[in-house]
Amino acid sequence: MKYIVCFLMIILTLYSCNNNADKNGHSDSSHAVESSLTYTCPMHPEVISDKPGKCPKCGMELEQKAHTHEAEIMELNALIKPTNEFVISDIPTITMQSERKDITVQALGNIAYDTRQTGNISARISGRIEKLYVRYKFQKITKGQKVMDIYSPELMEAQENLLFLLKNDAMNSMMINAAKQKLLLLGMSESQLRSIIQKGKPDFWVSVYSNYAGHIHEAGTAGSMGAVTSLSNSMEGISETSSELTLKEGMYVQKGQTIFNVFNPGKSWVLLNIFSEDVPLVKTGQTVNIVPEVAPEKKFTGTIGFIEPFFREGSKTLSVRIYFDNSRMQLPIGSQVKSEIETDGISGNWIPKEAVISLGLTKVVFKKVDGGFFVNKIETGNETDRYIEVLQGLLPTDAIARNAQYLMDSESFVRTKNN
Incomplete structure (x- = not known):
């Protein structure tokens, strides 16, 4: 009986140890399975967690993902790449x-005088300004309008020679015609020539007339001795207001010097500024849609007539010109415009x-x-x-x-x- 009891106790002890081993083995296996499960964000695969939750970047629920050893190695290789060179994402490609x-090129510019239409009023003789009929800068004049009267000793001498021939050698038509032609070349008009022949007396001055219509721009400045010493046909230095001229009555001018420039506002061009990256796209003859900022309702269409072959000093843009007739629209010179250039495909x-x-x-x-x-x-x-x-x-x-x-x-x- 004693042996039977001992045998039963040994069997019970062995059975208990086997049960504990099974329980412990099952627990370790479950823990291994759980540890192999990770959670990641569908939008941000780099976010990995060992428990459920929300993505710290976008707030989406993390999804469960089972990793094999090879997958873990691949993701690790991707994640250890420099973040400033490599990005992990699945966005569309x-x-x-x-x-x-x-391609449509947009450009800004301004309206300027068409310098091809610029006229110059010059003195054909040297002399003193007796009367000035133009009083202020940018004054509007018409073709044939009298600008000034000039007294000239040379002109007086030429008139006296003609009158002397008419009085003392009236049959010498060759000399008389030469004397008349000289007076015409000195700036005297046909009507003035007939007048001095009829009167038999010389005029003390000759009138200077404009052969152009437009706005007067002063071409010279008065020197300290009262003579016109510096002449220029540029448009630089346009003042804000129509101030008086520096040229005054009593000043002297020299033969051949330009006294005034006449710019016609009805003949203008648009000067557009083209950036360097757009220069290869722009060609002469292309259509340009122009919208003046001072009068957007007066938008019009033109074509590129000329491309300046150089960059202006201090500018990073190339200028192109669009010629147009401004006589009807009367857009102010210097006003800004916006444009769109229709380029070739x-x-x-x-x-x-x-x-x-x-x-x-x-x-x-x-x-x-x-x-x-x-x-x-x-x-x-x-x-x-x-x-x-x-x-x-x-x-x-x-x-x-x-x-x-x-x-x-x-x-x-x-x-x-x-x-």
């Missing part, structure tokens, strides 16, 4: 599109603007690779409202992020291999 795009490889990030002089895109996006430098060309032309840096089969800005936050810094 696009490829370059080879097609022809219509351009064939190339294009991607949306939102796919490109500008880093100053460098442009980059996010190129699709296994596990995410890699920063890729590109060279760009022409631009439209929505697209950018790619010159170098991408192949037609390369997939890039449609929205590159989405992959960057305000504190990101993108670095390329060459930058």
